Amino acid sequence: MPTTVILGAGIIGLATARSLAQLAPPDHRIHLVDPAPELFSSASGKAAGFIAKDWFAPAIAPLGNLSFDLHRALADRHHGRARWSYSESISYSLDRDRDGDPPDTLADDTPSSSTSTDPGSRGTSDPSSGAEVAVAGRNGSQGQGGLDWLLQNTSRAGVLDDDSENAHSDRGFSSDRDEAGDTLPRWLRAKPDALQMISDRKSTAQIHPRQLCEFLLEQCLAAGVTLHHPARATELWVDEDDPESLTRIRVQYLGLLARTVDGRARTVDIPCDNVVIAAGCWTPHVYSTLFPNANRIPRITHLAGYSVTFKAKHWPPIPSPKDTAAPAPPADSTRRRDTAPSACHAIFTDANGFAPEIFSRAAGDVWLGGLNPPTTPLPALPAQAPLEAGELRRLLAVAHALCGADIEVRTQALCFRPVSATGRPVIARMHEADLGDGVKPGGHDGAGGVWVAAGHGPWGISLSLGTGRVLSEMILGRETSADVSALARW
DSSP, rough: OOEEEOOOOOOHHHHHHHHHHSOOTTTOOOEOOOOOOSEEEEEEEHHHOEEEOOSSTTHHHHHHHHHHHHHHHHHHHHHHHHHOOOOOEEEEEEEEEHTTTTTTGGSSOOOTOOOSOOOOGGOOOOTOOOEEEEOOOOOTTTTOOOOOOHHTTTOOOGGGGGGGHHHHHTTTOOOOOOHHHSSSSSSSSSOOEEEEEOOTTEEEEEEOOOHHHHHHHHHHHHTEEEEEOOOOEEEEETTTTTOOOOOOOEEEEGGGGGOOTTTTTTTTEEEEEEEEEOOGGGGHHHHHHHHHSSSOOOEEEEEEEEEEEEEEHHHHOOOTTSSSOOOOOOOOOOOOOOOOOSEEEEEEOOOOSSSOOOEEEETTTTEEEEEEOOTTTOOSSSSGOOOOOHHHHHHHHHHHHHHHHHOOOOOEEEEEEETTTTTOOOOOOGGGGGGGGSSSOTTTSSSSSSSEEOBBGHHHHHHHHHHHHHEEEEEEEOOOSSGGGGOOOO
């Protein structure tokens, strides 16, 4: 029976496992392997959860469109508002100069590794060579990847700047402030004239990523997917005395499951036709472990990101459709601050040395991030990275400036986003010649069964469901639901 082993149980691995379970014949076996003691302990659980439909460079645009539609359909079908806080979202650019606050109100004096006098000089480390790799940005002045803003600590909203003059008309929403007034983020301490709507609820949405991951895992297990956790893949092997023997992948259990009762290492050998490496920032390590003689290694590096979540006084939870209808606005059409909102908000602004991003979520919390120190090392496992107090103070200074001194801090986090050398995600079958000598799975057609899905940068949550769909179709030899041919070049 055909078998696929997916290495990495973050949101990309889960989305792939779920989609493959839906599309493959019933006898197709699927395994998920993840070494982290706690699942979703990096970006899959700690990222903002912002979802966009049309914020992508041309090479990524078809995948972005597909994934956005899949997110919306999944939420409609499985009560996403209640289960993982899915909500439509409205995006704004906040001009702090126009708002009238001096720049130093948004930062303390703590030095940060994320501040650079020459943001254009930033690059990422190539794990195979140790050299600097320039990460391309948006189509046009910023290349094809769309990630220059991330590495330079400028605003994500910059990806829309090329057509900013016609943004409202091109995107199908009105810039009239009277029409937009009812959707303004009342929880934000900012003058209305300092806010410019850059995307409406038709093209952006918001979720809680950890809750979505928990739902996807539940769906996978219900569909018969086998989870090996905590565990890691150590080698591929074949019985040389049996010419008909299938390629097997050895999985070694970790933690409390690491040893048998007689003290031996606990392992399991799984026959496999396909191996999917969806290990995020740890993809090069997993790849080189299984293919130590590989001629090429996927150039995936990491970018750290700090965040805080908090409760803001004037941001109540958005009622679920099953909840009692929100109270109607007063007769004079003046909206009260305690009126239940109908959509979340995404706010993009600037501070002293970085570009804060603030996202309100349907459950009533606010996520703030955008501080990306480039020198933070990647730990062996996600949860092993210590938090730097100075970086957190910088974020909290922004939170207090924009949302008030009376916020209630709920979490403080550090996660790592995988970034490719091109700035685009890698969704590809690996050519057998690139894998070097050694054992390799054959795939559905005998032409190779090693796949990589990584390098989604800050868009992993947004692109996850589309990635899972097209990769499953590729594994099964089907036509893909979106053109991702440009993402096969790495």
